[in-house]
Amino acid sequence: MVFSFSINSSASSSASSSRPSFPIVSPRDAEILNEIILQAPPGSSIFSALLDPYQRVLALHQLDPRLDDRFYSLLLKLSLVSGTDWSEKWSRVCVDQGLFEESELPEGSFSSIAPSQPNGTEHSDQEEEGTTTIIAPTRSPLISSPSLRRGSLFPIQSTPNVIDRFQPRPSIQSTPNVIDRFQSRSSPSSKLLDPLDALSDQFRSEHLRIRTLHLWSLRTRRFTLTLTEVERAHTLLVSGRMWRRWRAKVGKRRREVRMVEGVARTRMKFATLTKWREATEESRHKRWKQYLAQLAADHLQHQQQKWVAMVAESTSRASGTYSG
Known part of the structure; x- marks a missing residue:
């Protein structure tokens, strides 16, 4: 993208300071962002449309x-x-910072926006025959670029560190309180905060x-479910232990009853056998x-008959x- 910076840029600086x-x-970060925007769906302005291209491009660059x-x-x-879609927003940023050529930007984005900087300043001299046009280079250094100077005034960090200057050592009477110094360091001035950083931090x-x-x-739901399962398992364990104890007692009682019944049957048999023997003997x-x-x-009777026969004989x- 070829664009120029004018020497008098008061209008553009006032317009850019409104947002x-x-x-x-850096150029490498700009290339990665450009790849993400190129892979985004055309005409989309929602942030969720950049998540998949963001993951793919970072994985491609091993980040x-x-x-x-x-x-x-x-x-x-x-x-x-400001912009209707991501391509237009990125084109505005590229126009402001002079990052890419027009051919490297997404299609249809450069024609729908107007650059924040004038295309150039033409100094015409009516007395001379020709006109002279002063055009800045495509990608100028950071020091010579007016837009880069303007953007460099905003720090990237949302809470920048306080720069220590060489100051005279204060006396004991003028030494501030430690709490006041800590509060002054922890709450930087609003002039040092970038609104974009503040919004991104808030988001x-x-x-x-x-x-x-x-x-x-x-985790609360999981803890509740785990507690319910633990209580159920505890109930099952307690009821199982009580049931096993009851079954052991019932089994012991059954064994005792069976043993008593066996002893009673044996004694009854022995008593019956004894009575039968006594009756049989009797x-x-x-x-x-x-x-x-x-x-x-x-x-x-046989002896009587024998004696009777002998007496008769x-x-x-x-x-x-006597008769003989």
Whole structure:
């Protein structure tokens, strides 16, 4: 892109001071930002459309977005630049800082904007035949560029360090309080703060709070679920232990009952066997007595019959002798 700077740039400086200035970027950072803008969807002005190109370009250049958030901050600051889409915003920044040629910018973006600097200053002399045009170089050094001087007045850091100057050593009576010195150092003047840095810090802090709240809610929900599962597991363990203890007691009681029943059956069997033996012995003794009585009666009857026969025979013999 070929554009020039005029010597008298009071109008352009007043116009640029009305909006937050984009910080000065190095050529390498400008190339990376240009690649991100070129890969963005055409006509898009939302910030989420740059996330995928941002990840791809940083991965292509072997940069870790978790460690280097410089380009993320620059994209946040670029979103505050006036323009209908990202190409137009980036073209305005390139026009202000003289970063690229017109052919290197995204298509259709350079024609829709007007450069903040005049194209040049022509000094015409009516008395002479020709005119002389003074045009600044395409990419001038930082010291000679009016726009770069203007942008360099804004620091990049949102809270810049206080520059220590060589001052005379104060006396004991004029030494300020430590708290006052700390407050004066920790709260820099608003003139040293870049509005883009302040807005980017505010945006980053809001997103950090949202992310912290989201993580806190997730961890709280996880802690609640874990506590519920722990209570359920504790209930299951306690109920399982009580059930096992009850089952052990019931099993022991059943074993004792079975043992008592077995002992009772054994004793009953032994008692029945003893009674059966006694009854059997008694019946056998009775039958033996009856047998002996019957045997004695039969023997006595046999002896009686034998004595009767002998008496009869002796009687018959005696009667025969007397008759003879």
